[in-house]
Amino acid sequence: MKNLNLSPLKKLEIILGGEHQAFATDVLDRAGVKGYTIVNNLSGKGSHGFHEGHLMFNEDDVLIMIIAAVPADLVTAILEGLAPFYNEHSGVVFISDIQVTRLVKFSG
Template sequence: MDEILGLTQMTRVEVVVNGEDMPAATELFSKVGARGFTAVSNVSGLGHSGHHQGRLLFNERSALTLLTVVLPAERAGALLGGLRDLLANRSGVMLVSDTWVSRPEYFR
């Protein structure tokens, strides 16, 4: 694994899903051994299936959530395959990029 400036390279996966799909997505994170994730609820935007409102006062299931997970590259493949399948029939976005972390033991 590459190290730059004392930082360790990892893979960052960001995925935007409906609130109701969040349990399925986080279950996949857990399955590939991710040690944690960050969730930002009530995100909004414009995508392939049109506009998405951000904050819905009384419907968390239909509001969008941005999930970010960081994990070693060797475990990312399985997750990406699962997320691709999950999003095949649901609205959502998946972004994958390299990232560097200072405390790699937290992510292994």
């Protein structure tokens, strides 16, 4: 087995309502993210707490999750771009550290 060249990246898991998919992918496209994966038809439970916007009972809304691996320098920009959205809508973004083997697929 050859030596795997692992490069560190950040993984973003963006969970939001399915109707906003186009918006989120547009943000990622404009940030220059090369590709992403969309997981459909999730369900989950959310907390209320945003101002009067939503009636949240047991949340079995249809959610999607967009998984993207981005270089660390793009993370702040993407989060800044998503912040106004999450001020008004439910959902969450998870950021974790990952490693990938073929860096060229994700950045550059």
